[in-house]
Amino acid sequence: ARRWVVERTHSWINRFRRLLIRWEKKVENYLAMLHLACAWMTFRAAGLFG
Template identity: 85%
Template sequence: EQVAELGYVLHLRSRGEEKEEKAAIPGYRARRWVVERTHSWMNRFRRLLIRWEKKVENYEAMLHFACAWICFRCAEVFG
């Protein structure tokens, strides 16, 4: 309601619509949003999931390390 007032269009489908589309298309697989996928990858790093660091600089450094590690793995730099 408020989103429509700002001029945005909602692109989410109800669960019933997803089930219908899944049944109609063989091999259909639901797509995950980029943000959901990224959060899933970040949650694999326990130090980010449970914030052990007390200093912001240390937490931010670990966040950068995790992002770099994810990029290297996606680029298959380490095999």
């Protein structure tokens, strides 16, 4: 069985506990963490990080 791209992405984002449970009260802080998580996943997929 193959997973859809969106399901896989949501699974990867759920590994970041800070995004799974929204602790930040400011939207800017939450979006910054979301961008950081997406950048981290992109670098890992490209093989730049371990």
